[in-house]
Amino acid sequence: MAHTTKLNTDLTGKTALVTGGTKGIGKAIADELAAAGARVIISARNAPSAESTHHFIAADLTNAQQASSLARQINDEFGGIDMLINNVGGLTTPGGGYSALTDKHWEDELQLNLIAAIRLDREFIPVMTARRNAVIIHISSIAARQALWNLNLAYAVSKSALNSYSKALATELASKGVRVLTVSPGATKTPPMEKFIADYAAAQNIPEESALAQLLQQTGGIPMGRMAEPEEVASLVHYLVSPAASYLTGSIYAIDGGALPVVS
Template identity: 55%
Template sequence: METPFYSNNELSGKIALVTGGTRGAGKAIADRLQQAGAKVVITARNAPENKNTEQHFIAADLGKAEGTAKVVQEVLAAYGGLDILINNLGGSDTAGGGFAVLTDADWEASLQTNLLAPARLDKGFLPHMISRGTGVIIHIASIQARLPLFDSTLPYAAAKAALVNYSKNLSNEVTPKGVRVLTVSPGWIMTSGSEKMMQRIAETGNTTTEEATRSVMQALGGIPFGRPAQPAEVAELIGFLVSPRASYLTGTEFVIDGGTIPTT
């Protein structure tokens, strides 16, 4: 007899944490999990502009060890454990110019945010998941792990490549103990931040935002789908991966890039 799956309320009773969950893809993921019935905790350095009172917000800088410790302590104190961990936080603030302009501080900041923050959170929550024999961890990486933009985001790309490797190895260790670990590697996502960036490029180049968008897609080597992803499209993939419908999926990287990467 086939097991029926229902998308409505399928995460009822689950506690989910989404890092970087106040905007962009993180917000879309948090909203998607809430719609599926999960109790959602979000964390970021600053509170969301439009606060969702049904989501538990924790202010923390996950680029620092004390920030991740704060989040782990507050979640465990409030809920006693965690069922779903979405390590979505990531980003790059390094200047363009390639290797020559990068400092040790640039490398350290990228590694702290994009690799060590998720590793610390995993370490904080995994003992509770393992003790119950269940849990799902998603690491949000990037296609830059395979297609780095060396002129502008070299440390970010290196950190994301390390995250992909770490995620696979973690899966090998904890999947036999009941915890699924997966990686999602998005391409370009048209968040509000990306929209503002397109506006700045258009203003600087005295062109339109549509032309600015096309120029960025060309810089990425082209997006066969013809446009960046929407945050909700990435969130829908995450919603499936953490659900009972994906119960046999672990140790795998899922690329959602509209066909950007030419080979796998």
């Protein structure tokens, strides 16, 4: 049967959960999906600082009980979801290489950037397979393919593991009506990124502009000459969850202004 959905990015009638959806990339994704017609639920540890039109549920997804409670509440109140955007995550560990990282650092980074997504996937997949035409998006990072030992070792490893998990899950669910895709942003203008630059500048006792230049130099720079806007990442996610991308699953999409110096 021929498919005629290639230009259809309308999400009317769909329900989405965006974790870490109160600021930065998560907020931009939530706003984008809602503008396309989706009913959007957002989750984070703390409520949005500004008024939001999205349904908010507080949850710390590094806590297994809170993750299960979030899923139960959504399944009971909304009858499940069609789109799960696993956006929660971040770089929380110190730089300095292997000797600066304790077991606790590694465990915390894996909980935040890998296990939180695995937990929610496990909670929602049974309902999503029953609904069919569902999509899971894992927000990763180009750091997964370009680890910097002195800056983001544990974070990069956790995101690399997320990429491998996402690929395997996509293969498992491909025949069950659930697509699984990974989006890997590069440097993006978000509050966590701004704080990271400010902290690095303070540690090096240099201006923030110089800190940013040093950080980008370590990764080879950004050919497009600027960081991404959160809304640009959101636009990619919108396309991937839409009917227009109905034949896409298992792929990793870097959105980095050409920063990764590799072919694939």
